[in-house]
Every structure is written in structure tokens, then in C-alpha cells.
Amino acid sequence: MMDAFLFVGLPYLSLLLFVVGCIWRARREKFTLSARSSQFLEDRQLLFGSTPWHIGIGVVLLGHIMAGFLPKVWSSLLTVPGALLVVESVGVACSLLAIVGLSVLLVRRLTSGKVQAVTTPADLVVVGLLLAQVVVGLLSAVHYRYGAAWSTGTVVPYFWSLVKLEPDMTYVSGFPPLFKLHLTLAWVIILLVPFTRLIHLLALPLQYLWRSPILVLWNNARRRREAVVAVARAETRREFLKGAAGVAGAGGLLALGVMEKGVNYFRGPQPDPEVEAALLSKKLQRLQQTAEERELELERQRNEMILVARYSELTENKGKYFIDYAMAPALAFKDKDGLPLLISAKCTHLGCTVGSEVDSQGRILCPCHVSYFDLRTGRPNEGAPAKAPLRHIHWALVDSTGKVVARKAPGKPLEGTVDPATLAQCSVYIVKPRSNAA
Template sequence: MVDAFILVGLPYLAIAVGIAGSVWRLRNDRYSASARSSQFMENRALLWGSAPWHIGIILILAGHALALLWPGLWSALLSPPGVLEVVEGTGMALSLLCLAGLGVLLARRITSARVQAVTTTMDLVVAGLLFVQVLLGLLTAVHLRHGAAWSTGTVAPYFWSLITLRPDMSYVADFPALFKLHLAGAWLLLMLLPFTRLIHILSVPIGYLWRAPQIVIWNNPRRRQQAVDAHITAESRREFFKGFAGLTVAAGLLSLGVLEKLFNYFKGPQPDAQAEADLLAKKLRRLQQTAEERELELERQRQKMILVARYSELVENKGHYFIDYQMNPGLAFKGKDGLPIVLSAKCTHLGCTVGSQVDEQGRILCPCHVSYFDIATGNPNPGAPAKSPLPRISWALVDPSGKVLLSRKAGGPLVGQADPAMLAQCALYITKPGSQM
């Protein structure tokens, strides 16, 4: 429920409030849409705070926009070796630059009596939210490494699902709470945009590019005529460029068929009867598959033990995959002491399935973001994107008669005794958490 609000409800609420509020303010109170500069009140600290903040945040937002709007181009830019590390390092440095600048601006608003006179409560709230938002982004980059790479396959599709009015939160639903807080902060700032100084973002003086130049009218008749002629020339040139730009844009849109695409988009697909039947059949197969998976999951939950493999099938250098009670992948190995090692195969970073091959150092690899896990302890290697060890899973060795010879709870001591010669005839089971053997 909380995820649905943060990942679907809050974005649409923020977009609606942000757009409607901004349009209303720009139409009805357009001259208030500014940052209301306090430079006259205090100038020195403003320079050391405003410049780092604006430089850092503009570059960070540009990177975010490029990754979200053109994920294919962004992935291509990151493909050369070493570029990803450079981009991540630059992003973290820019985040620190933003935090430093914003910290100076916050201190200035709090400590300067002259600036306090023109500071509102909402100014402090927005500045605090911006500081927290940048800090959350920096922490996300530190704890979820290589975000510039994996975001194109997760965050970008989620963003486009919102834009196309087909929200799919499954792309980011399994992300840690830290990332979701960062995402929620962005939507909250968008919602506050029309009611705060942030509205000055929309006050870019684009009209200056094509407005008429300032003309000085002289009292001297000759100079007055020259000024009038210059004004007519400038006005004619301006109108020519406006018309040329309009024709160029129109020709480009027509050549690309954008109008037709827009029409088809708003009209929506018009499938025929056969296409509708195929779609319904596909949905039915998906529902049947979901029902079968749910039935299998319930059946597994009713069992106290689930067969993994025969003990003789376990080896030291390669794990045996199985599905645990939570329908997640697991791996079983034979330890150096001859006893089974049973671990979850779901990476503790972003949930990828780790590999089964054991390297010379007794580690298995998560191929998604290169985290190595020691099979003896489950711990990731230092500096890996994954920070938590792979969870251990309770197991039991059962002889052909159904008697439990050896068992071990997750992380607990070994229970039972068995002749090593008998182990070859045993089967390895995982046991239901909380069950008694």
C-alpha cells in the first residue's frame, strides 16, 4: 500500500499539482514567479553558496534528464571502459558541491539578520528539503553502486510507464527504502514548486531571444530617422527569422510524421476481433500460470521439508540450484568438512540470482553488479555493491528410511550424528523455518 502511494499515487498527484499550480501562478501572479533575490541584503556568502549550488544541481539534473529521457543514448555513452566510474565519481563530486553550497545558503539564511527579514518559513522548508534530497541521492549512489548503468533498465522504464499513463511500479518496487525516499523527495519538491521560490525555474526569459531590441529615440531629426530605419530593419529581420524557424519546425514535424503519430497515440489502438481474442488468450494463460505458481507455493508451504538433492550429487566447486519456501532461488554445496552448505541465491544488493560456480577463493559471483560471496560465511567481498551476507537456509540430511540423521538451523549448530559412510545414501532437504525436526 505504501509502495503504491509512493510509486504511483504521489507521482501523479505531484505532476497534477505542479502543472496546475504553476499555470495558475504564471497566469494570475506572474510577477511573483522569481527567486526574490536577497543579494542586496548580503552579498559575500551568497556568492560562495549560490554558485556551487547552481552549478552542481544543474549538471546533476541534466544527467538525470538524459538518463530518463534517452536511456539508449545514455547506455551508449557509458559503454566505453572506465566511463561509468568517471560519471559516478563526477556525480558524487557534484553532490558534495551542491551540499556545500546549500549549506552556506542555509547558514546565511539562519545567521544573517538582514536576510532573515526577507526569509519565510517555506524558504527554510524548501532549502531543508533540497539538502535532504541531495544527501539521499548521494547516499543512494554510495550504497547502490553503478546506478548510472542499472537505472536505464529500471528507473527509466518506470518513469516512462508513468508518462504513458501505464504505471508499472514493479521496476522499482524491490528497491531499498533509501532509493524510494529519494524518489518521494523528488515528487514532493515538484508538488511544492508552484508555492515556493522554486517557481523561478520556470521564469527563464526565453522571450528575450526574439523581442524587439531597445531603441533610443534622439531629438535630432536625422538621428531620429536613423533610429526608425534601424528599428524597421531589426523588426523585419526578427520577423523573418521567426517565420523561417516556424516553417522549419513545421516541415520537420511533417517529414517525421509526428502529427500522425500523435493522432494514433491519442486515438489509441484499434485491434480487430482476432487480435482481441489473442490478447484475451494471452491474459488467460498468464492467469493460469500465476494460479499454478501460487498453488505450488501453497503446497510447498504445507510441507515441513523440501527435497533439494541427493547428498552424492553435491560437490564443492559448483552449487546445486533449488527453490526455497519463499519461491526464491537457493544453492547447496558440499563443504570442505563434508557437510552441506545451503545458502540463498538471491543477491542482497538488488535481488539478482548469483552464479553457482565456485572460484579458487571459495566465492560465488553475482553477475549483475559484480558482488562476490564467500560460500563458507555468505559474506560479500569488501567494497562490493552488496553489503549484507547471503542468508543461510535450514537443512536436514535424511536417510532412506526417512530418519533425520543431521540437521542445522540457519546459522545454528549442527544437530545429530551420522557415520560418513551413511551420508552417501542420504538426501538433502531444506526445512521449514520454525519447524521441529
């Protein structure tokens, strides 16, 4: 219940009052939008308080704004080795600077009689709240380190859930009390902006960059001359500031571009997680397939002979495909003399599988680039893309009792005897090549 108020009710109340209050103040009291400078009452302590405070809080706020509005760029930046450490260190240093500056400003408000005269209770409340907020933020950063990184997955989505009017406080409801206090104080401070001197946040004097200097005319000739010189100087200063702002802007954009390139360089390509998962899955499939093929090959290598077909299945005109010891396609035929004829079906041109049909000239065709191979010699036809012959394969005939009755190695005479009467019961095997058998 309390969380719902602090992280849903209070933020909306603060944002509503901030918008309505700022519009009201800009319309009704537009001459009070500045911080109502007290510099002319006391400037020494102001210098040592205001300068470190504004530099410190400016850098810290810039980090918060970057993380909130450019979370992807911010997260990418933090992936650069060492960047997180640098960001955290700068954040802590700037928080300390802001605390020192704000403490000096608080002491000034409480001790300088002249400043006290223009100090309202609201001023003291604002300074006290700001001091508490920076101290709590610093303690959170030290206790729960690397908030610059983890906040993009918690506080930033919480903030955007509020902006989208789909508040999701679960992002922050589990936070430790110190961090909850930091968040709550932030909403309270935002709520107070329109009603206190914090309104000067919206009144940065940027118009000084393009507004013409005000010319003060004196009745005195010497003062008039001095005023003209002063105006000329002011004009020059203004032009310089404009140029410097332009260069700083361009430099900032350039730095952002370079930073992004640098981040991408160190991070490397970032493929889509789904595409990456699909690629990995395909790779895994290929590896499994390769492993299965390798296993099959090893299994085959363990056997001295591998069954190709029953002799009765072989014909002269159409070969029977099988896989040889090298895991390449091969064809088994019945030769004209009735014996088996086994030949590689891996084309010697570019490796296509040769067709199994025998043409009228006793040739088989590789259809890829049209090479005819003579079945008996293995040689390609004249002018064919393939230049080397298909190799014949060592075979063995095994009878129904498992006995090898005949075998023939390429280019060697037939070993054993073939009985035409029992041939039909025999099976044809390929024999392990000698080099593998050794």
C-alpha cells in the first residue's frame, strides 16, 4: 500500500503539480522564474558554494538523464571495459563536490545576515532536501555499487512505465530502503519545483547567447565613451560565446558519433538473439549430422567386407547404388561375363553423382556437365569435362554359408571359382582397401 503511494501515486501527483504549477507560475509570476540572485549581498561564499554545487549536480544529473532517456546508448557505453568504473568514480566524485558546494550554500544562508534577510523557509527546505537527496544518492551508490548499470533494467523501465501510463512498481518495490528514499525524495523535489526557487531550472539564461546587449546611455561624456567600449566588448563576448556554443555542440555530436563507433568496435557485431539462436541450432544439427556420419564411417571401417547387394539384384543395364569405404556413392552392376562390376559413382570432374543407367555404348552419364564414363574401363569420353577415369572397386562373392567363393581387385585377375549354379544364392560385398586394412 505504502509502495503504491510512493511509487505510483506520488510520482503522478508530482508530475501533475510540476506541469500545472510551472504553467501557472510562468503565466502569473513570470518575473520570478529566476533564482533571485543574492550575489550582490554576498559573493565570496557564493562562489565557493554555487560553483562546485552546480558542476557536481550537473554532471550527476547528466548521467541520470542519459541513462533514463538513452538507455541503449548508456548500456552500450558501459560495456566498454573500464567504462563502468570510470562512470561510477566520476559520479561519486561529483556527488561529493555537490555536497561540499551545497553545504557551503546552506551555511551561507544560515550565517550571513544580509542573505538571511532574503532567505525564506522554502529556500531552507529546498537546500535541506537537495542536500539529503545527494547524500542518500551517494550512500546508495556506495552501498549498492554499479547502479549505473543495473538501473537501466530497473529504474529506467519503471520510469517509462509511468510515462506510458502503465505504472509497474514491481521494478522498484523490492529495492532496499535507502534507494526507495532516494526515489521518494526525487519525486518530492520535482513536486516542489514550481513553488520554490528550483523553478530557475527552467529559466536557464540561454537568451544571452543571441540577445543584443543592452546599451545604457550616460549623460556624462566620459561615461558615454566607456559605455560604448563596454558594449563593443560585450558584443564581442557574445559572438565568442555563440561560436563556442556552436563548436561545443558540433564537438558533442562528433564525440557521440565517435563514442558509438568505439562502443560498437569493442562490442563487435550484435546479431539478433533469434537469428543467433537459429544459427546455433543449425550449427548444432550439422555437427550432429557430421558426428553420425563419422560414426557410420568408423563402423564401416571396422568391417573387412561390407554387403552391397544380393547377386540376384544386379543387372547389366541399371546399377544399384551403395556407399563405399570412403563414404562416397558407388554403383554395382552385373558385367557381361556374369560377374559383379563395382565402380565409383563420384564424378572425377567436380564430384557429382553419376547416373545409374547404362546407355547403348556401355557408358554411364554424369549429368552435371555431361561426362560419359565407359563402364568397363571407367574412362571418360573424349572432350568430356572429366579427365580421370572412375575407379573400379574390389569385390567379393560370398555364398549362403558365408564362405568367400571369389573375389576380384581392380586390374587383378579373378581369385577363386564361380559356380553359375550357386551364383544366385551368393551376395556381393566390397572388400576393405589394402591401405585401410593395413
